[in-house]
Amino acid sequence: MLGEYRIEGRRAADIAASVERAVGAGHLSPGQSLPPLRELAGELGVNPNTVAAAYRTLRDRGVIETAGRRGSRVRARPATTPRESVRVEVSPGVRDAGSGNPDPRLLPPLADALAAAAARSARRPALYGDASVGPELERLARASFAEDGVPDGPVAVTSGSLDAIERVLAVHLRPGDAVAVEDPGWGSLLDLIPALGLRAVPVAVDDEGPLPADVARALAAGARALVVTDRAQNPTGAAVGARRAVELRDVLADRPDVLLIEDDHGHGIVDLPLHPLAGTSAHWVLVRSTAKAYGPDLRLAVLTGDAVTIDRVLGRQRLGPGWVSHLLQEAVVHLWRTAAVDHRAVAADYGTRRDALVAALRQRGLAAHGRSGMNVWVPVPDETGAVARLLQAGWAVAPGARFRVASPPAVRVTVSPLSADDIEPVADALLSATGTASVGRYD
Secondary structure (H helix, E strand, O other), X not given: XXXXXXXXXXXXXXXXXXXXXXXXXXXXXXXXXXXXXXXXXXXXXXXXXXXXXXXXXXXXXXXXXXXXXXXXXXXXXXXXXXXXXXXXXXXXXXXXXOOOOOOHHHOOOOHHHHHHHHHHHHHOOOOOOOOOOOHHHHXXXXXXXXXXXXXXXXXXXXXXXXXXXXXXXXXXXXXXXXXXXXXXXXXXHHHHXXXXXXXXXXXXXXXXXXXXXXXXXXXXXXXXXXXXXXXXXXOOOOOOOHHHHHHHHHHHHOOOOOEXXXXXXXXXXXXXXXXXXXXXXXXXXXXXXXXXXXXOXXXXXXXXXXXXXXXXXXXXXXXXXXXXXXXXXHHHHHHHHOOOOOHHHHHHHHHHHHHHHHHHXXXXXXXXXXXXXXXXXXXXXXXXXXXXXXXXXXXXXXXXHHOOOOOOOEEEEEOOOOOHHHHHHHHHHHHHHHOOOXXXXXX
């Protein structure tokens, strides 16, 4: 099982360190099974509880993963190695259609918003003991949530969507718990889950979002949380429609103890209506980030949810950073009040480019998916080869491995850097690089 390497140690910390050293040195390979608890305890002459504690430590650090009776094994990729490292180096002369960034031309200038925030701070600086959420941001956020049919709940502010999701998972789940996630799905989330010592259970996705049957299967298998992207799903562009929302609510109604996390990834850049699932379980949150509409460096997200969850998030936040800068909060308030972004125009701009690329690819017999947002997902038979051939043709795209758990190979194309004149050349390059792939769902 372990070849010539021998795990050593008498204490849980020493046993864990021995395994971690072996993984780092390459003596234990990704996917390699570790000895059963009692077997290793017998070899080391220690109590099985000591080995169990060592394995828990390794699991919490993301070094190993456990699968119940199937035992423990070295993770295929350390939790400290982000999927973002699976990227393509963009050489001079190559166009980058893989970064996932918004179009800078569609982002608002921030000078006036930051100046307004600074002026407000000069009149009344934020001090220790102030509320963590500014009253005007809270009012605007509540109104926005209510307008989209999200149940009423308290509001919190975090440093982006991933920060919000991490805090919500941490206040409800324990290491070893399973989380149902979209596959393909957001790479950063797929990194975060094992880093928290949790297990990702993949759920297949089509253009309307997670497949209800797959969600039901994952929850029946013991997943204690479900993460759903409502609109502009990264990387596929899926958006939960009205019928799919009803089907997913029906599944969740039978599992009221499941933690529901909704990421409204497309807020501010899509014109499709929101069909929230919120309120179908006892504990839920819906998160909205400013990153795509106002810029990735404006690190702020607002979330609402049930009172217990938001109270726990705020309580834990107070023990760490305390709050998100009120200067940033006031800047966002200014952007919202002044309608600095024409959301319909932005959605139409991305939609025109995205729809044109999807249509061009389908005309060439290629599967292409991109119902909303700024990304197009293209299934391919050979992901590595397709990425390499596209680079040779002058186009960099994102390898699907950054977003997949068990779904087949694909590449993600971000349309934000593309002009109307780029659509046909990109489609031709994809055809040449990939060949014909089957259409349908992504699993």
